[in-house]
Amino acid sequence: xxxxxxxxxxxxxxxxxxxxxxxxxxxxxxxxxxxxxxxxxxxxxxxxxxxxxxxxxxxxxxxxxxxxxxxxxxxxxxxxxxxxxxxxxxxxxxxxxxxxxxxxxxxxxxxxxxx
Amino acid sequence: xxxxxxxxxxxxxxxxxxxxxxxxxxxxxxxxxxxxxxxxxxxxxxxxxxxxxxxxxxxxxxxxxxxxxxxxxxxxxxxxxxxxxxxxxxxxxxxxxxxxxxxxxxxxxxxxxxxxxxxx
Numbered sequence: 001x002x003x004x005x006x007x008x009x010x011x012x013x014x015x016x017x018x019x020x021x022x023x024x025x026x027x028x029x030x031x032x033x034x035x036x037x038x039x040x041x042x043x044x045x046x047x048x049x050x051x052x053x054x055x056x057x058x059x060x061x062x063x064x065x066x067x068x069x070x071x072x073x074x075x076x077x078x079x080x081x082x083x084x085x086x087x088x089x090x091x092x093x094x095x096x097x098x099x100x101x102x103x104x105x106x107x108x109x110x111x112x113x114x115x
Numbered sequence: 116x117x118x119x120x121x122x123x124x125x126x127x128x129x130x131x132x133x134x135x136x137x138x139x140x141x142x143x144x145x146x147x148x149x150x151x152x153x154x155x156x157x158x159x160x161x162x163x164x165x166x167x168x169x170x171x172x173x174x175x176x177x178x179x180x181x182x183x184x185x186x187x188x189x190x191x192x193x194x195x196x197x198x199x200x201x202x203x204x205x206x207x208x209x210x211x212x213x214x215x216x217x218x219x220x221x222x223x224x225x226x227x228x229x230x231x232x233x234x235x
Contacts, residue, residue, distance in 0.1 A: 042228075103160065
């Protein structure tokens with residue numbers, strides 16, 4: 001069974017700073033997907049970024065980028081030039097490439113951006 | 116023009132009651148899911164349907180019964196509600212590609228706004 005671990009329950013940074021959220025996972029699968037979802041106080045789950053395991057290049061989406069280390073089973077999220085609107089719970093998630101699909105989530109990291 | 120919608124957004128009810136949560140997606144996706152988020156914010160899959168066929172059924176009490184009348188809808192019916200059922204329930208959908216073997220791969224899952232269920 002796959003597991004996802006986020007070791008930072010809470011983080012807090014000043015606006016405009018860069019912050020990195022950690023995520024590690026455990027799997028015996030070779031092909032899979034990794035995701036970061038954001039959950040602001042509105043409760044909506046919003047996809048931030050997605051990484052296919054077969055791709056060596058790290059995914060980027062504007063101010064969001066990942067550091068994907070397949071051998072180390074690590075998938076961290078970097079938020080550059082953080083904004084007040086980035087305040088949210090961030091969830092790392094794993095999904096197998098084939099078969100019955102489900103997202104396996106980490107415990108979440110509560111990120112607060114301070115003015 | 117919401118992609119994945121759920122009704123109701125809030126549901127407060129007494130122990131022992133039966134209630135339903137509805138989910139609809141207008142993305143044309145083949146697969147729909149129910150996830151439960153507990154009081155500690157932990158999210159876990161409950162069910163998944165692909166084209167009205169149940170494909171994932173995690174260890175969930177049989178008081179919970181999903182129903183998919185068509186591939187755009189996946190409802191969750193809960194019988195004999197208990198205090199421990201209080202949680203936020205999320206519906207999600209994704210587009211699948213079916214492989215020649217009959218197995219399939221799944222694209223990104225998109226979530227509804229969630230339904231906060233409170234059992235008193």
